[in-house]
Amino acid sequence: MTVELPQGRPGEEARSLEVRWIFPGQLETAVTGWFGRFPIETESREDWYLLDPRLPGLSVKIRGGRALEVKTYYGSPGNLEVAGRARGRLESWQKWSFPFSLPGDDRGCPAGWQPVHKWRRTSRFSLAGGQIVARASEPGQGPQCDVELTEVSTIGQDWWTLGFEASGPADLLRSTLEATARLVFDRHPPGAAEPGPDQSMSYQQWLTQRPDPKTEAC
Template sequence: MLTTYELRWFYPGKAPEDIQHWFEQNCLVQPIQSPEAREDLYLYSPKCEFLGIKLRQDQLEIKWRKAELGVMSIGEFIEGKVEKWTKWLCQDPMEESSQLQEILSHPAWVSIKKVRYSQHYQVSSEFSLQPVSSKENIDNGCSVELTHLVISDRDWWSLAFEAFGDDARLLDNLQFTANSIFNTYEGSKLLAVDSYAYPIWLALACR
């Protein structure tokens, strides 16, 4: 089980070039590193915005929204909704429960193709930010993601922060990372009306 504080935005179309360039130059330790490309299957549950269920590479992930924590403002151009989520991973190493073909043919499951640029940061107890590998085990940190999405042949993009660590520090980890990362941001405004998690976005994208 993993508990995170999350800040996320979704927009239709492809990510603007200036935002893509900003992310590659200011958020990634190695700007030319290859993004992660994959296809996830989401269980479409309209009007159920507090629960997300997806199949990722034969691994079932369940996320439950535990709390809505209000709007966080960062400077004059950034505002987003902070939410607390808990995630469980369900693995089947024997692959006895895998029913991929049946899932693919069922209309309740929606395919989403993703190309994701991601960087993990460690947040020290003195609140300094250090980029680290996603494979490195750290106590307190935050991941920053820019993701290109394709659903039903339509393009979307998303910018997200996911803070993890000690429960008492989750909000501080998120706030400090977002403040530091957005210090160099000069793109278009990111508004709270466009800030939500995957369940709400999935309902909007499937209309």
């Protein structure tokens, strides 16, 4: 597969602060109920992640067959900590997104890429009057944070993930994410869902820690 960036059409660019936890197994109904106290949007899609060659500091994926996304890792400003509820590693990313479509005769996932099917539930929050509140689905210009609860299937295995992604003015990213996390975790996650450092990682880190992608069929 050959990807050519559109000539004369710069990609969309965004800076974000993120934290994610990834758990093995199927998502429990109790967790979806815990998350469902907020308004949610749902989406089902398949993303392809580039794993071979490995590109340290970069995450490259084809999002739902419609966009090529390239993310550059800018390090960690520390940990997110919600006392007694969650602890995870914050990650700073810069993302570029380009319109993308496969050639008509290109079928299936090419070598070096791994497909990940996702069924996503997303709640969106923004600052209003100095407080974090759930908001309408339309993206705004100010500080905001998307929280996703996603069922993941790849290579015949089930996983699930809880992730926070803050966007907007760079100086407000951390405070926006932390305020959103305090609101989401004002109730303790049910069952065995205890977000901690061992489960905290990006999709790219998680996929590259799994068995050699060159031996796994699409």
